[in-house]
Amino acid sequence: MESEQQSAVPTPALSRNRHLLDEVLGEADIRINGDRPWDLQLHRAEALDEIVARHSLGLGETYMRGDWDVPALDQFFYRLLRADLTRHIKPWRHAGRILRSYLINLQSRGRAFEVGERHYDLGNEFYSAMLDRRLTYSCGYWREAETLEQAQTAKLDLICRKLGLKPGMRLLDIGCGWGSLVSYAAEHYGVECVGVTVSKAQCDYIREHYEDLPITVHLQDYRSLSQSFDRIASVGMFEHVGHKNHRAFMRVARRCLKRDGLLLLHTIGKNQRRSTTDPWIEKYIFPNGELPSAGQIGDAANNLLVCEDLHNFGSDYDRTLMAWHRNFEEHWPRFAGQYGQRFYRMWRYYLLSCAGAFRARHIQLWQWIFSERLEGGVQRVS
Structure with a gap:
């Protein structure tokens, strides 16, 4: 790499x-x-x-x-x-943080919008310079891709194919970012899309850029969702849900899925169930963030949804982060006066430490497919 x-x-x-x-x-x-x-x-x-x-x-x-x-x-x-x-x-060094995570719901409704304000609302121009054309802020799929643009387009299409999207369907995107998936699905698969986000900047961006597409976006917490959908996707948002709310998330998905509906859950994951969030990442990058383990996701879906497929392509996040870092360095002179040297060192530390973590397989990237039904199955797409 x-x-x-x-x-x-x-x-x-x-x-x-x-x-x-x-x-x-x-x-x-x-x-x-x-x-x-x-x-x-x-x-x-x-x-x-x-x-x-x-x-x-x-x-x-x-x-x-x-x-x-x-x-x-x-x-x-x-x-x-x-x-x-x-x-x-020494194990006792993390005891306080572990106890805090079990006593306090760090991802409560009252805290839900904090990560949007502190991270995702940094500035749409900044993210436009670092990301691909659709501002896809999640792992690309590099199986046959040579560029970041190709990798992100391949990832979006992979999601649409896994969900079996067809014209006339309604797709819900929980944590829709700047609208990369909903815009791609509406343009290429003819579906009606609803997105929810906790970032005002993302919400405004979607309304401004995709007003001609059948897309509705809401600035709201996922726990308020109640409409019915053929398909649900959540891409890079579950890391903000927290273990105390994993079951609530799955209940919302189950409540909003039509019969024979499908949920695609795209999330970073950790290898150990009881490990804690990196304190530097939580303080400076993703407040109240918490990576799930595979076991925690399975527990959350137990007797609510059926796991039809699990796909790990965590090594692709290394390459994605390195591409973001190249863009960040290339365009930094435009933003140096606005954000300053301390932010520059913080951001490159974030991007490159995460790249190293994925390269070491210290953390993973999973795509889970869950079905509403208790019988039958879905075709695996890769």
Whole structure:
């Protein structure tokens, strides 16, 4: 996989004593002030103590401040996560966060719009520069694609074919983003579409750009849905639902599906049921976010919907994120004055750390197909 590298003026190696992180990072074949693209270049020695004390938050925040750099940040995280250095983290450090997630519904109706305001409403021009033509902010399908545009079009068509869309059907898109799926389905499959989103910027964009298509968009929480649909899709939204609401989501889908209807659930997933959300990602990128495990999704659908198919193409997200990062770097001069250097370092850390995580298979990308019926089946499409 192609890797990211940044050009930077070499800085003299800091004079310092050997640190615990020298040994820990060494297990991942990462050297402090080494000469390889994935080696960490240290600019402030005190940052090492902060990383040891605060783990993920310390690592991300010291990077955002410019305390260290890595020429190929994606390779750094790939090696870090493949080495499974979590055994160096004492279990009690996460106890409070785990308890908090079980005591508090972090994805309640009152909190539902927070991620829209803080992440998706950053600016439509910014996302237009980073994403493809339809502003598809989810994993592309690279099986036969060479470009980001081709990969996202292939993903949208794959979803439509898996759902068996036909003219005259009604499609609900829960978490419709900037309307990539509903616009594609309306244009190419002749279906009537309804989208819901918690982002005002996304809602306004769809109404402005697709007024000539049979698309209706609502700024609302998914739990308020009650209409009836032939097909339902949710692409890249389930990561905001949270384990306390997984069952409620499936109940909404079941309530809104017509008899013999189908639900396609496209979501990032984690490998371990009881692992916690990365604290840096939750604080700076996706507030209240929580990746589901396969077991949690199965539990949520139990006795409500039937799993007809499960498709994992998580490795494709690595390539998608690298394409987004190239676009981000290319267009950054347009936005530098608006967002500033701290945002620049935060955003590239987000894109490239996630690319490394998918490359290491630390997280996955699943497409689930669920049916309303308890008998029969659907044809698998790949």
